[in-house]
Amino acid sequence: MHRDDPLDDFDARSIDLQGIRKIVHVSGSGPAVIIMPEMPGISPQVARFGRWVRDAGFTTFMPSLFGRDGAVPQAEEGTAVFKRACVSTEFHAFGANAASPVTSWLRALARLAHDECTGPGVGAIGMCFTANFALTMMLEPSMLAAVVSQPSLPLDDPGGLEIAPEELANVRQRLEQENLTVLAYRFAGDPFCRAQRFAAYSHALGERFIGRVLPDSAANPDPPPFFKHVIGSPHSVLTAHLIDETGQPTRAARDEVLAFLTDRLLA
Template identity: 75%
Template sequence: MTKRNLNEDDPLDDFAGRQMTLNDVTKKVHVAGSGPAVIVMTEMPGISPHVARFARWVRDAGFTVYMPSLFGRDGAVPDAEEGMAVFKRACVSAEFRAFAANASSPVTVWLRALARRAHEECGGPGVGAIGMCFTGNFALTMMLEPSMLAPVLSQPTLPLNNPAGIEMAPEELAAVKQRLDREDLTVMAYRFKGDRFCTAQRFAAYQEALGDRFIARELPDSAANRETAPFFAQVVGSPHSVVTAHLIDEEGQPTVAARDEILAFFRQRLANRQPNKAS
């Protein structure tokens, strides 16, 4: 993968920008690669150069990446003032449930349709997805779509006002748990131990709801990159973004090990797994 300056806006010129209309809603989706589909959902405040770098790692691992534009300015370095404006707009948007535990964000219906379309276009056993921060829980809700096989939750942050809350309707959570058990599937999840937005209480709530189907990874705060863009330094203010802004791209680093485990998870579920006849 070509090295890019992560402190400069990323033109995303190695992705094809597609306007995709699903359920009568049109969003831009950046697509690249070949092989089974993986949906990379951006963290707040948008598709930063670090998010794009992670998407390229997924692409180079042998997958077709679908990276939807959900908020913010695509490719922009996360500025504190602009990032806060994006965050505030998302919090009041009808597409998201930023402050509601036990309720799924409406945008997840569109994302499930995206997973279905991506599977139709790419084939294979199914689709993977990773959500980060504001979108962190979305990959779990997307398990209501039968083509979804490999959900990854990276520092799931919603609901913002309930550290132990799960941003998902109880009946949907129960349906996903039944599916995980029935099809022998698991959910991978990642956080830093000192993350003040994705707390230990939240992971405990997931563990209680999903049992041993929820595989949690908690990284030490010392593993986080300290040199971050203004939004993360001034607004986030704690280790948070496991595979993007706070990843240290050096061999032997815990964040790189987390990235590699996620890529291996996608390979195991999407490249090697046989389709489940019951699904």
């Protein structure tokens, strides 16, 4: 976890959708699960989570959205990636009530993945900068399972949601009609994903939103430099701050995500 990951057990595919080409790292077999990286990119910890999903019986699709694929999150490099993403036209880092433009491409990726893979539909997991993208992707009919981990956007509004109100209403209607739920995680003291945001999700989605709050004491005390020196608090439930040991709350969260995907896509 402290060395760059070559990702050589993934197929780095160049996928063109809607006239936009991105590298997507694909591995496994079974129903598709799209794993969107947290800031500052597809780290060894994100790749480890992708392998856990793959080994649970899924085809993992990890789109490269920012940063250097496989790189250990360093403080200076990660900060530069974060600053570039904040001004990119693909993302809405600031201001609530509007989804990032990249979510249209991600919904197209879900359609492609569903066409290529077996199973009733597709799952998506977003983290940090990309967390709410998984919720917006529920506008795509092939999407059946969304996991929202430490949703951090919009950065300037702790209680804001990065999705247009009419889209949010459509998502809730679909969740109700098809008896679906959205699974979400955060650490209690995370300044990038505060209680106000989970309260906003709960108000918008009602009982269709299942929010889990982990104690700060459950976080890995020795995360990569970007998380230690830039983030500076427990944040990444499924990756950088996960402790892969029996009895740890973060491992239990990982297992719950895998069971959630299995129930929706394999059962």
